Amino acid sequence: MKNLNSEQDFLALIDTYFPSINGHVTLGRGDDCSILRTNEELCISKDLFLEDVHFRRSYFSPADIGYKSLAVNISDIAAMGGVPKGFALGLIVPPELDESYWDSLLKEMAELANRHGLILAGGDLCKGASLGISVTVWGEPFQNPKQNSGSKGKFLTRGNAKPGDILFIHGSLGLARTGMLMLEKDEPSECKTYPASVQAHLRPQIRIETGNALSTFPSVTGLMDLSDGLARDLPRFINCCETAFGAEISLSEALLHSEVIRFAETNGILPEEHAFQGGEDYALFGAASADGFDELMNTVKGIVPIGVLTDRPEILLNGKKYSEKGFDHFSG
Amino acid sequence: MKNLNSEQDFLALIDTYFPSINGHVTLGRGDDCSILRTNEELCISKDLFLEDVHFRRSYFSPADIGYKSLAVNISDIAAMGGVPKGFALGLIVPPELDESYWDSLLKEMAELANRHGLILAGGDLCKGASLGISVTVWGEPFQNPKQNSGSKGKFLTRGNAKPGDILFIHGSLGLARTGMLMLEKDEPSECKTYPASVQAHLRPQIRIETGNALSTFPSVTGLMDLSDGLARDLPRFINCCETAFGAEISLSEALLHSEVIRFAETNGILPEEHAFQGGEDYALFGAASADGFDELMNTVKGIVPIGVLTDRPEILLNGKKYSEKGFDHFSG
Structure with a gap:
């Protein structure tokens, strides 16, 4: 039940669970920015997930928090019809949470990310009075791997529905x-x-x-x-x-x-x-x-x-x- | 000195200062995601800017907070040699700040953004005990407008310096x-x-x-x-x-x-x-x-x-x- 005593400890724990580079992120965490290899279009969204605003620690396990904080962001990519590609993570860390807590939270978040081929491309850590997670997620238009170029998906926006639909x-x-x-x-x-x-x-x-x-x-x-x-x-x-x-x-x-x-x-x-x-x-x-x-x-x-x-x-x-x-x- | 009583009031204030679309952001705020038109590469960074961690309201004016919260993020793009293109904004809003406070903060942030051609491409608002600003910023490699294609900049990363440099x-x-x-x-x-x-x-x-x-x-x-x-x-x-x-x-x-x-x-x-x-x-x-x-x-x-x-x-x-x-x- 040891505590995470430094930013380096915390970053090392994150590195345990989240790969740093892939075909989409060509420069991973640790520099001023990450570098993404992109195509023509990207859709991007950002949601805050804050203790006592969006969740309570009394009934959310750390694994639940790790899951839901990322899931609600990925859902915005689903709602565009897109394929999630990467995310950036800001963590507001209250002093009383020990390493096992963060281990559970990050492990579950990583499982969800990996299941969807989503790479963690950077972020920020700081102390705060209550737990907070800020996620920015992005995705690309869907391309059906089974079909030819004609089957590329388009981003689905809200402005085009008509009476009778x-x-x-x-x-x-x-x-x-x-x-x-x-x-x-x-x-x-x-x-x-x-x-x-x-x-x-x-x-x-x-x-x-x-x-x-x-x-x-x-x-x-x-x-x-x-x-x-x-x-x-x-x-x-x-x-x-x-x-x-x-x-x-x-x-x-x-x-x-x-x-x-x-x-x-x-x-x-x-x-x-x-x-x-x-x-x-x-x-x-x-x-x-x-x-x-x-x-x-x-x-x-x-x-x-x-x-x-x-x-x-x-x-x-x-x-x-x-x-x-x-x-x-x-x-x- | 009226208060911002709803999310709609707040979004309307944001719309006063920040344009919604440009050549880079083709779908602006208000949908599940924003849509970016991208080229081959993007660099991306995310920093939290939290009250009593990164700043104090006692000696930062709201305009200072609006400036610095975005400036420290843009600085990460500068450190890559990149051209800032857009940002997403998460605001944690304490109950006691009135409209004039937010007006000053957002106005100064918008002036900095507009000066650098940076467009606000979405984000998130929620209440919290203390003021917090979460920014995700991205940019593209520099292309010297005065010269031909050979003068395109590269992203400047940290891994390549050698003894004698x-x-x-x-x-x-x-x-x-x-x-x-x-x-x-x-x-x-x-x-x-x-x-x-x-x-x-x-x-x-x-x-x-x-x-x-x-x-x-x-x-x-x-x-x-x-x-x-x-x-x-x-x-x-x-x-x-x-x-x-x-x-x-x-x-x-x-x-x-x-x-x-x-x-x-x-x-x-x-x-x-x-x-x-x-x-x-x-x-x-x-x-x-x-x-x-x-x-x-x-x-x-x-x-x-x-x-x-x-x-x-x-x-x-x-x-x-x-x-x-x-x-x-x-x-x-």
Whole structure:
């Protein structure tokens, strides 16, 4: 249980788990900058992951923190249809965490990075009062290795969906929020009765393969990941379109996880509205032209239609107008 | 003096000062990722800038914080000889800072960014107990616009310097540390007698043009920026070389700023050793082959030779062996 007494100790621990160079990063950690070999386009994103803002150490293991801090960033690359290539890491290190804590955290982060061929290309360490992880991640457009140059994917942005387009999801709605609400109650025995929800909050799935597959379909007109819940993210998706569009969303209990339904019923709320509120599901949410949607569904497993984009600037959930806002990490 | 009550207010303030797209960033802020148009190579760096670790709000104005948080990152691009192209920004926002504070901070950051043609390509906001700024910055190799393709610069890394190479600096040594030590004394009247030192700590100069010029000289064998002081950074520069080299450094009072000499004498330390310790000067430090060094000095204004790389693994300062370490932001 020894402590990491210097920056050198810490960097040596990082070197244990993270390779320094590969075909993409030609100069690795330790210089003023890393050097990337790039093609025509790169997509890039940056997310902070801070103790008591985005996670609590009371119920996130160090491995969970290592996983989720990188996963939520990789999810932004999935939401572009891209292939993650590398990341830079800033760590804010509180004094009380020992080497075994960091070993678990970094090991799990490295496993996730290596699984996706993602290389750690530099970063920064400093002390602070509470644990914080700052990740910048980047990726390239997908190129189907099985096909010729015509099958190169395009980055999937938010501005191109049109009225009549089918809205779809890939992943659960409301499951991670259910898990977060259970974990915040701090009653471990109750959490045990919501295992999938807790898992969804601690270890969100990332959907690179799905994003990559979608990026090769010209009929897909937009994609994002649901980090703040459909209630908050849907207006963002729609407002990126040229005019103020709206949406008709249909959620039935058949679409929802049984734990989401049970939680909602126990707490006297409608399961569909709880799922719509959601938050931190990191499901993919997108739009595609109705023409050819059956082919899309047959090709990309797990795609579920949940509604349609309309030319009226209002959002209907199961026929009811919806104006309530999902949670905002920033306000309140 | 109104407060920023929502993420939307904050993003709108950012949009006031930072353009969203240019020739390099083809998809700006507001999507899951930004999209960059890239060439063959990119260099990338990431630094945290945290309250009470890297700066204090008691003596850094919001404009100083906006400047320095980005400047120390741009300095890493200068140290590669690169041209800064874009950056991503993570802000940790304490509740007590009002809109006028952020307005000053972001305005100054934007002025620095715009002066260097640097575009803000996305980021993240969240609340926290103390102010924190996380910047990821990237750049491209320099291409001399006045000359043909043969004059393209190369990224200047640390691994190639050889015994016999001249070691040189561009910028002051010890001035920023003098300023920091004066500011930490919290005696405003004394600070007034060290104006250049205080300025060097609050507003370090960045040296993009110098780095760019150096990047076109084949005789330059390495470059870095001095963030932790020559005493700590010199061993890093040398250890990057294939074998354990050493250095003979000569610093005379003629090389030092009068405030550095005055501070050292007032505090009973040798001015050269105070300058050698340094810290946060963000001077450029590099190596070049002795052959052609005069031409280098005549072409790149402000280059000052301060020693030579040797094949003995020891560091001599004015003939005395130096083993003491400079300060470490991480330890202690």
